[in-house]
Amino acid sequence: MDGYDAIVIGAGNGGLTASAALAQKGLKVLLLERHNIPGGCATSFCRGRFEFEVALHQLSGMGTPEKPGPLRMMLGNLGILDQLELVEMPELYQVIMPDGFKIGFKPEKEQVVSELKARFPQERQAIDTFFDLVYAYAQQMLAAFFFKDPEPTREKYPVMYAYAFKTAAEVLDELFTDPLLKAVISVYWGYVGLPPDRLAFPYLAMIFFTYIEFKPFHIKGGSQALSNVIAHTFLSHGGAIRFNCGVKRIMVEKGAIQGVETQDGERIRARFVVSNASQVSTYVGLMDPEQVPDPVHREMRGRSLSPSAFTLFAGFDCEPDALGFTQPTSFLLRDLDVSDRVLSRMEALPIGNQPMVLSCYDVADPDFSPPGTCQANIVTLKYGRTWLKVPPEAYHRVKFQCAEEMLQRVEEIYPRVRGHIEELEIATPMTHMRYLGHPEGAIYGYEQYTKDSMFFQPGRHSPIQGLYFASGWVGDCGFHPTLQAGLTAAKSIVRTLERE
Numbered sequence: 001m002d003g004y005d006a007i008v009i010g011a012g013n014g015g016l017t018a019s020a021a022l023a024q025k026g027l028k029v030l031l032l033e034r035h036n037i038p039g040g041c042a043t044s045f046c047r048g049r050f051e052f053e054v055a056l057h058q059l060s061g062m063g064t065p066e067k068p069g070p071l072r073m074m075l076g077n078l079g080i081l082d083q084l085e086l087v088e089m090p091e092l093y094q095v096i097m098p099d100g101f102k103i104g105f106k107p108e109k110e111q112v113v114s115e116l117k118a119r120f121p122q123e124r125q126a127i128d129t130f131f132d133l134v135y136a137y138a139q140q141m142l143a144a145f146f147f148k149d150p151e152p153t154r155e156k157y158p159v160m161y162a163y164a165f166k167t168a169a170e171v172l173d174e175l176f177t178d179p180l181l182k183a184v185i186s187v188y189w190g191y192v193g194l195p196p197d198r199l200a201f202p203y204l205a206m207i208f209f210t211y212i213e214f215k216p217f218h219i220k221g222g223s224q225a226l227s228n229v230i231a232h233t234f235l236s237h238g239g240a241i242r243f244n245c246g247v248k249r250i251m252v253e254k255g256a257i258q259g260v261e262t263q264d265g266e267r268i269r270a271r272f273v274v275s276n277a278s279q280v281s282t283y284v285g286l287m288d289p290e291q292v293p294d295p296v297h298r299e300m301r302g303r304s305l306s307p308s309a310f311t312l313f314a315g316f317d318c319e320p321d322a323l324g325f326t327q328p329t330s331f332l333l334r335d336l337d338v339s340d341r342v343l344s345r346m347e348a349l350p351i352g353n354q355p356m357v358l359s360c361y362d363v364a365d366p367d368f369s370p371p372g373t374c375q376a377n378i379v380t381l382k383y384g385r386t387w388l389k390v391p392p393e394a395y396h397r398v399k400f401q402c403a404e405e406m407l408q409r410v411e412e413i414y415p416r417v418r419g420h421i422e423e424l425e426i427a428t429p430m431t432h433m434r435y436l437g438h439p440e441g442a443i444y445g446y447e448q449y450t451k452d453s454m455f456f457q458p459g460r461h462s463p464i465q466g467l468y469f470a471s472g473w474v475g476d477c478g479f480h481p482t483l484q485a486g487l488t489a490a491k492s493i494v495r496t497l498e499r500e
């Protein structure tokens, strides 16, 4: 056959692992990426003497060599583990408020529980109950789904069945009375994009469980190092990559994939296409409407887009301790509202009282930035649709106003930061839209409402023969799930070929 066995659209996590796994199996694979480097979100960019991490705050699912987690095993199977230098983060997170409140946790269950009990003695019993519930839920989920129990009955997994469709807020309200405790325990909602009133409890439980049991990690060289290693592995197995090469159209005939057309108008034939682009752009932007079956449109209409992000990337001319950065991951809260009202704040342009997460990688990895310097990545979630309404002539003014507001919020807690800024870059939802190509710059795919949670995700398979998806749009978002999504898509293709 001329052309390729498979074309992969997009070199984000899912696209990279799908490409590498298919090439490892001997398929002829072409990876097309519209940007000039691999990674998608898993990337970095340089300003002055700093290389800024774009996305990765905490890598989940890694585990230690003695107690490997699923991600460590997956990277081992891909043959790239020994090419990465992993940095274990000694702290889980801290919550810090301008009124002086501060609490921090190590990634140890007993330490988290005892720290919380010391701060909230009136809720001692409920704190034990909550973490027992988190562990029971996570262990039953893993047994039923990760280890693929063929008969996952209610009798075998009572906690999973009882809590699968509860929101995080329902569980927190059932157990706790102190709003400060509820806010401290639920800050990880920012990693999924929905406040506790809407967030499915399973996400909060799984996030706590995986970060505590498998520890939060970072990578020397940032997430770009991981993307580069996977790209090199793909090339070493005979794969081909073209950067600055967006796909304009997926060619379909009689319900089956024929290949793709690039933005330069070149038509390249392939029997399989794996899309790492969003499901929305794949079906709506890259395919002729008559080729897309009605059920696909109906399915997509029932979902909503996750928020995007507003981020400050700051490079400082001093070490972290000179600024008061003592922990790698800090959630900065100004109020305790974790209700639905948070959603309307995410719709608004001003930063206001929104929670923010500040990551200073140099705390866990002193070599992350050049000697005598450090960097911080400060993020808050914002919906892209509001930014789309900003007129082009006002864009820079609005962007700098929001950045100034964010910086003032940081200064409330770390008053010395402004005087030490050497480089400052700002990313808005428009930036994510531009670099990822996702609708409204959504960084977490579709919103993971309980009705759209891990139990009801759209499939990686498409009714179009030969089309597969590998991204955070067809499963959970995050590094571990999207890296896994690529391997799952590759496995499905290999199985199809083996059956023939």
Ligand SMILES: Cc1cc2nc3c(=O)[nH]c(=O)nc-3n(C[C@H](O)[C@H](O)[C@H](O)COP(=O)(O)OP(=O)(O)OC[C@H]3O[C@@H](n4cnc5c(N)ncnc54)[C@H](O)[C@@H]3O)c2cc1C
Residues within 6 Å of the ligand: 009, 010, 011, 012, 013, 014, 015, 032, 033, 034, 035, 039, 040, 041, 042, 054, 055, 056, 057, 058, 059, 060, 245, 246, 247, 248, 276, 277, 278, 281, 309, 311, 379, 435, 436, 437, 438, 443, 444, 470, 471, 472, 473, 477, 478, 479, 480, 482, 483
């Ligand atoms: C600010 C931020 C912080 C985050 N923090 C964390 C964290 O701490 N821990 C964690 O686990 N996860 C985190 N995430 C989430 C994680 O980064 C993402 O879920 C994951 O990287 C998404 O991978 P993906 O495979 O879906 O591809 P994406 O990263 O979405 O990449 C898609 C790729 O497809 C390309 N593409 C799109 N259309 C086309 C086309 N037509 N032709 C060619 N190429 C195309 C794009 O250019 C892009 O390279 C964060 C994300 C962001 C943005």
